[in-house]
Amino acid sequence: MGRLPPEIVQGILSCIGDFDTLKAAISTCRYLHTVFISQKKEIVTQVLVNRIGWDVLPESILAYETSLPGPYEPYMLGYDESSAPGPYEAQKTEEFFEKHLSRRMTSLPKSMRWDITEALSILHRHNMTESLTEGLVSRGLVNSTLNPDSKPRLLPSDIHKIQRGYYLSLTKMHVLIQPSSWVISDEQRDAFYRQLKRFSERAGDNFYRTSVGS
Numbered sequence: 001m002g003r004l005p006p007e008i009v010q011g012i013l014s015c016i017g018d019f020d021t022l023k024a025a026i027s028t029c030r031y032l033h034t035v036f037i038s039q040k041k042e043i044v045t046q047v048l049v050n051r052i053g054w055d056v057l058p059e060s061i062l063a064y065e066t067s068l069p070g071p072y073e074p075y076m077l078g079y080d081e082s083s084a085p086g087p088y089e090a091q092k093t094e095e096f097f098e099k100h101l102s103r104r105m106t107s108l109p110k111s112m113r114w115d116i117t118e119a120l121s122i123l124h125r126h127n128m129t130e131s132l133t134e135g136l137v138s139r140g141l142v143n144s145t146l147n148p149d150s151k152p153r154l155l156p157s158d159i160h161k162i163q164r165g166y167y168l169s170l171t172k173m174h175v176l177i178q179p180s181s182w183v184i185s186d187e188q189r190d191a192f193y194r195q196l197k198r199f200s201e202r203a204g205d206n207f208y209r210t211s212v213g214s
Contacts, residue, residue, distance in 0.1 A: 009035040014046040019120070022047050041113040048119045049108070052126050055160040058100040059167035060129075061112070064122045065096075066174035129166045133159060 004012075013036060016022045022043070026033045036043055052060055099105075114122065137154060 006035050006038065010039050010043060013043045015050070016047050017050045019047060019051070019116075019123070041115055044116050044119045045108065045113045048114065048122060051123060053160075054104065054106055055157075056126075056129075056163045056167065058096075058105040059164045059171075060122055060126050061100075062096055063125060063167045063170040063174065064118075066171050067125075125170070129163050132166055133162045136162060 009032060013022065013025060013032070016025060022036075026036045049057060137159070
């Protein structure tokens with residue numbers, strides 16, 4: 001393995017589908033670990049993409065970014081108030097909708113790279129979303145016409161629709177609980193919710209409509 005060029009090793013590591021396997025791989029060989037360290041964000045980001053998949057990745061990113069803290073929380077942790085990162089603004093959210101949800105994201109811009117802490121935070125939320133979806137399906141709540149003794153058989157595309165609905169609900173919740181330091185008018189917030197609903201309806205996902213409301 002040590003004879004392979006670094007870019008080949010990076011390509012191999014980037015094909016791994018989960019972080020446990022990635023951790024095991026870079027623990028087996030010093031050269032693999034060295035290549036990983038040199039291209040850490042690139043490899044971590046690609047493994048995250050492999051794990052979540054493009055069908056729900058845009059919604060998972062949006063839910064993560066809208067959950068980032070407002071300006072006063074970092075300030076309390078020692079940031080200078082003038083340079084503290086601000087909350088995810090409504091305009092940025094709408095731009096994200098236009099760029100990545102109206103036309104489904106199939107590649108990441110160079111600016112979208114995550115370190116391992118950020119990636120694990122995104123993945124933790126995705127694991128919870130998968131668990132919630134599994135529970136919903138196993139209880140047969142996705143179809144009220146099912147025989148109680150029947151177990152619903154859903155296509156992967158149906159599962160993804162439910163997961164996207166959960167993520168958009170999280171996004172809506174994150175906007176609602178932004179700190180009071182984020183000054184946003186009622187008109188701006190209403191416009192944001194209209195945008196959210198418009199994209200959910202365009203996608204044709206019934207679960208979107210029930211989860212994001214009117």
